[in-house]
Amino acid sequence: MKKFTKEHEWVNLEGSEAAIGITGYAAKELGDITFVELPEVDDDATIGEVLTVVESVKAATDVFSPVAGTITAANEELEDNPQLINESPEDRGWICKVNGVDEAQLADLMSEADYKAYIASL
Amino acid sequence: MEDLKVTPLHDKHVTLGAKMVPFGGWDMPVQYSDGILAEHHHTRKNVSIFDTCHMGEFIVKGPNVAEALDKAFPRAVASQKNGVARYNFLLSDKGTVMDDLLIYRMDDEEFMLVVNAGTIDSDAARIKELLPNTIEFIDKSNETGKIDLQGPMAAKIMTKLGFDLAELPKGYKWIRTTVKGIPTLLSRTGYTGELGFEFYTDADKIGELWDHLLSFPEVKPAGLGARDTLRLEVGYPLYGHEMDEDTTPVEAGFSPIMKLENRQGFIAEQILKDPAKVTKVLTSIVLEGRRAARHGDKVVLEDGTEIGTITSGMFSPLLAKAVVLSYVQPEHKLEVGDKTFLKVGKKILPGIVVAPPFYKEGTVRMKIC
Numbered sequence: 001m002k003k004f005t006k007e008h009e010w011v012n013l014e015g016s017e018a019a020i021g022i023t024g025y026a027a028k029e030l031g032d033i034t035f036v037e038l039p040e041v042d043d044d045a046t047i048g049e050v051l052t053v054v055e056s057v058k059a060a061t062d063v064f065s066p067v068a069g070t071i072t073a074a075n076e077e078l079e080d081n082p083q084l085i086n087e088s089p090e091d092r093g094w095i096c097k098v099n100g101v102d103e104a105q106l107a108d109l110m111s112e113a114d115y116k117a118y119i120a121s122l
Numbered sequence: 123m124e125d126l127k128v129t130p131l132h133d134k135h136v137t138l139g140a141k142m143v144p145f146g147g148w149d150m151p152v153q154y155s156d157g158i159l160a161e162h163h164h165t166r167k168n169v170s171i172f173d174t175c176h177m178g179e180f181i182v183k184g185p186n187v188a189e190a191l192d193k194a195f196p197r198a199v200a201s202q203k204n205g206v207a208r209y210n211f212l213l214s215d216k217g218t219v220m221d222d223l224l225i226y227r228m229d230d231e232e233f234m235l236v237v238n239a240g241t242i243d244s245d246a247a248r249i250k251e252l253l254p255n256t257i258e259f260i261d262k263s264n265e266t267g268k269i270d271l272q273g274p275m276a277a278k279i280m281t282k283l284g285f286d287l288a289e290l291p292k293g294y295k296w297i298r299t300t301v302k303g304i305p306t307l308l309s310r311t312g313y314t315g316e317l318g319f320e321f322y323t324d325a326d327k328i329g330e331l332w333d334h335l336l337s338f339p340e341v342k343p344a345g346l347g348a349r350d351t352l353r354l355e356v357g358y359p360l361y362g363h364e365m366d367e368d369t370t371p372v373e374a375g376f377s378p379i380m381k382l383e384n385r386q387g388f389i390a391e392q393i394l395k396d397p398a399k400v401t402k403v404l405t406s407i408v409l410e411g412r413r414a415a416r417h418g419d420k421v422v423l424e425d426g427t428e429i430g431t432i433t434s435g436m437f438s439p440l441l442a443k444a445v446v447l448s449y450v451q452p453e454h455k456l457e458v459g460d461k462t463f464l465k466v467g468k469k470i471l472p473g474i475v476v477a478p479p480f481y482k483e484g485t486v487r488m489k490i491c
Contacts (some may be wrong), residue, residue: 032157057347102224
């Protein structure tokens with residue numbers, strides 16, 4: 001199940017593992033991404049806390065965790081090729097994976113359709 | 123709220139899909155659809171054009187204008203020959219920088235001053251104050267269009283425009299010519315560290331010139347975002363960052379070109395010649411990783427004690443690491459090769475002091491014929 005936040009993160013939950021990234025809209029707003037501070041595997045992810053920092057040519061942005069659980073993977077490809085987020089923000093540009101997530105955490109997040117409507121209104 | 127000014131090329135940027143942003147009172151393209159990094163790389167490998175119409179151009183002329191300018195600016199002007207452009211500094215009475223500019227000698231008694239867009243009005247007021255009223259001052263900014271052509275392929279483009287490489291001006295020189303029939307002042311100058319030229323025409327002809335330049339497949343448009351990343355990568359200062367009204371051109375590292383020891387009777391002479399007035403040291407630092415330290419972040423000792431401030435910082439596309447220009451307190455002066463630290467938020471990032479430019483493969487001084 002794929003859901004979206006108002007802060008332009010996406011969460012793709014499969015079973016109890018959630019892949020997380022930023023949306024194409026966010027990537028486009030940021031411009032060319034030059035650095036991603038990958039979270040540490042085995043660290044906790046806490047809702048509302050900074051999960052990662054994404055830097056573009058012009059600025060740095062905090063990405064907040066939309067879910068709670070344990071980080072099981074970080075996309076190492078982003079270390080040398082952070083522009084992968086610009087190329088494929090919602091697929092190959094995933095940032096990290098969090099385990100122990102249950103569906104209830106996603107209840108208040110937007111569906112893809114709702115998110116599309118949301119960004120159209122911005 | 124006052125409307126933003128637009129250059130004669132504004133609508134072309136919009137049609138090209140540029141992201142437009144306010145800059146110094148102007149609505150300018152920060153990037154086109156390929157993005158800042160692509161524009162940066164294209165300029166270093168190929169050739170780009172930049173809309174620089176927003177900059178200001180003043181003509182000052184009259185009897186003994188060279189001597190008057192020579193007193194009003196820290197770097198010599200009287201010795202400048204016709205056909206030459208020199209980088210110089212507009213100063214306050216305290217010797218601090220109100221703007222950096224290029225001064226072109228047009229004729230024995232005529233000069234053109236090219237200034238930053240955001241300071242056109244304050245520069246005009248200050249220059250008039252510094253010159254006797256026997257000197258005529260004409261603000262040509264609104265009638266003048268300007269485009270920068272920058273990149274190693276710039277010479278190829280000049281050939282395609284019909285120029286013989288041998289007739290092109292050499293570094294910091296300029297000529298009057300026509301480009302596709304358009305009367306143009308052409309100088310070999312620029313702000314990217316690459317081979318390039320600046321084209322000055324009447325404002326109502328600059329659009330035609332833009333179209334001609336863009337008609338070549340090698341040429342792509344580049345915006346203010348890339349203009350900033352390109353200049354910083356070769357260590358060029360930006361007014362408002364490395365120079366401002368709290369900084370002298372001596373502190374900004376320009377003593378070698380001003381050669382003040384050979385000069386007398388110029389503005390703020392006592393201050394600029396006094397070593398005790400140097401309160402900070404311009405320091406170039408390369409960080410170990412991609413994460414950038416930026417304008418306002420601090421240079422620190424390993425324990426976090428502040429020893430300086432960053433004036434410009436970014437991820438360098440060609441080095442694939444972050445780079446920083448900064449001012450460090452003289453008592454903590456660093457030497458090339460020294461390890462140092464930058465404080466970014468709560469993080470302390472290691473770096474090494476280098477001699478600028480960061481990127482050393484720039485083609486700006488390339489011999490073209």
